[in-house]
Amino acid sequence: MADPRLQNLRGAGRRDFLRWSATLAAALGLPRARFLNVLSDTAGVAMADGASCATTARSVHFVAGNGGLSNFTLIFPQVAMASGSASNANFAFHAPGMSTMATGTDMPLAYAPESPFQKQGPTKQMTMFMAGSNETHTTAPMTAATISSSSGMISAVAAIQAANPTLLPVIGVTPLVYGVAPGSPAIAQVADSAGLVGLFNSQASQTLLKTPQNASLHEAYYKAFLGLNAAAGRATMTAPLATGKVAANLLGRNLALALTPTAQDDANYGINSGTASKFVEIAHSLCTAVKAFKLGLTSCVIFPAMLDDPHDMFDNGNALGQMTAQTLGTIITAFMADCAAAPDPSCSSQSLADSIIFTIHGDTTKDPLQRSGWPDGTEGNSNTLYVYGNGFLKTGWFGNISATGAVTGWDPTTGAGVPGQASSMTAAPAGAAVLYAVSKGDSRRVEDFYTGPSINGVINLTQE
Numbered sequence: 001m002a003d004p005r006l007q008n009l010r011g012a013g014r015r016d017f018l019r020w021s022a023t024l025a026a027a028l029g030l031p032r033a034r035f036l037n038v039l040s041d042t043a044g045v046a047m048a049d050g051a052s053c054a055t056t057a058r059s060v061h062f063v064a065g066n067g068g069l070s071n072f073t074l075i076f077p078q079v080a081m082a083s084g085s086a087s088n089a090n091f092a093f094h095a096p097g098m099s100t101m102a103t104g105t106d107m108p109l110a111y112a113p114e115s116p117f118q119k120q121g122p123t124k125q126m127t128m129f130m131a132g133s134n135e136t137h138t139t140a141p142m143t144a145a146t147i148s149s150s151s152g153m154i155s156a157v158a159a160i161q162a163a164n165p166t167l168l169p170v171i172g173v174t175p176l177v178y179g180v181a182p183g184s185p186a187i188a189q190v191a192d193s194a195g196l197v198g199l200f201n202s203q204a205s206q207t208l209l210k211t212p213q214n215a216s217l218h219e220a221y222y223k224a225f226l227g228l229n230a231a232a233g234r235a236t237m238t239a240p241l242a243t244g245k246v247a248a249n250l251l252g253r254n255l256a257l258a259l260t261p262t263a264q265d266d267a268n269y270g271i272n273s274g275t276a277s278k279f280v281e282i283a284h285s286l287c288t289a290v291k292a293f294k295l296g297l298t299s300c301v302i303f304p305a306m307l308d309d310p311h312d313m314f315d316n317g318n319a320l321g322q323m324t325a326q327t328l329g330t331i332i333t334a335f336m337a338d339c340a341a342a343p344d345p346s347c348s349s350q351s352l353a354d355s356i357i358f359t360i361h362g363d364t365t366k367d368p369l370q371r372s373g374w375p376d377g378t379e380g381n382s383n384t385l386y387v388y389g390n391g392f393l394k395t396g397w398f399g400n401i402s403a404t405g406a407v408t409g410w411d412p413t414t415g416a417g418v419p420g421q422a423s424s425m426t427a428a429p430a431g432a433a434v435l436y437a438v439s440k441g442d443s444r445r446v447e448d449f450y451t452g453p454s455i456n457g458v459i460n461l462t463q464e
Helices: 011-027 032-043 045-052 068-073 153-161 193-198 212-228 235-251 263-268 277-294 319-341 423-438
Strands: 058-064 126-133 146-148 170-173 187-190 300-304 347-351 356-362 382-388 396-398 407-410 417-419
Touching: 058 068, 058 153, 058 277, 068 319, 068 356, 068 382, 126 407, 126 423, 146 153, 146 423, 153 300, 153 423, 170 193, 170 277, 187 193, 193 277, 263 319, 277 300, 277 319, 319 347, 356 423, 382 423, 407 423
Parallel strands: 058 300, 058 356, 126 396, 170 187, 170 300
Antiparallel strands: 126 382, 356 382, 407 417
């Protein structure tokens, strides 16, 4: 009979019990299936189902260099610029007097008319961290995506995700930012979104194993070998053998059809023959990422975003800004809808939307107070890291720029504003918050990469 003390565990206690019991089972060499059976008997079916789920989230990372980050300020605007009256004609915002304020978020958050997530609850909103420094005109911006001198944010994310092995742990479209971190896996790089599909279109699937019977026989042989292999029951072999099973299952498939965006996908993402390539690349990268996540092929996808340096955004009024905001908002909304419709291959009770994190960082947000020529400079040399934390992070703006240009930073321990604090001071805590979300609330794993002040002011400690 299940023990009610275990059945009723919630929050950090539940997570700690699952991690502790899984570690103990591995140390004892207990087969995974047997471990889940025991857990079901002692802690209930729900606990066992939770233990069978991946212990880390999947993630996508937009790298918006060469001025491209400024486009995202249209759908994730600074509150002072978005909430100003229609008479604030100088602000770099395309919908003056048309914004609304989110309700229930931990910090203020303003929606443009085209902003995604407007129908979601307050915990499933964006988090905006004033973080990093202005790095105008580079396609490899680093300061808002760095944990420490030895750990980049995205490479540390990938190191954490290695706990759940996949065929290609990290894939990225160049130019990209990855960095280094202890335990980070190698990254597979391609030139464009179409290359993401090509990574999985193996020669074996096109030649030796193209015949379905041969592919099926190969998979059967591999799994039979595992059953006969004396090492298969060792805990140290769990990860490589799990990866091998995925590979054996997929090697005989031509995955081009499974991963290539379809005409219906393009329609859902708002892509047509007249859509600029900078939007098409984002949409196709995200669409392919969902398909790869659904097949258990990867945990982390990185790609460039925009790279267009839009000094002319407001030269002819607000029309270009409105089109840009509408297109980006539609793409992100379609991506989240795809995730919600796709079962999580590692967790039967959840969809991919329950376990997805994404970040957006870049070189410069441009000056939010000046729309004429939209200058590259930012108040206080500031920069921003945008994060979808999926309930693990507090939401809204941490730090801000006022309507008069005053910069306010934030305290990682309390979340409170710190007037005059440079955004470069909070890059590491912002990155640590991303690691917390990706590790699904494992503070101890975050500490493997981050040694700064407590980030309790920006994370949700009770998230399950």
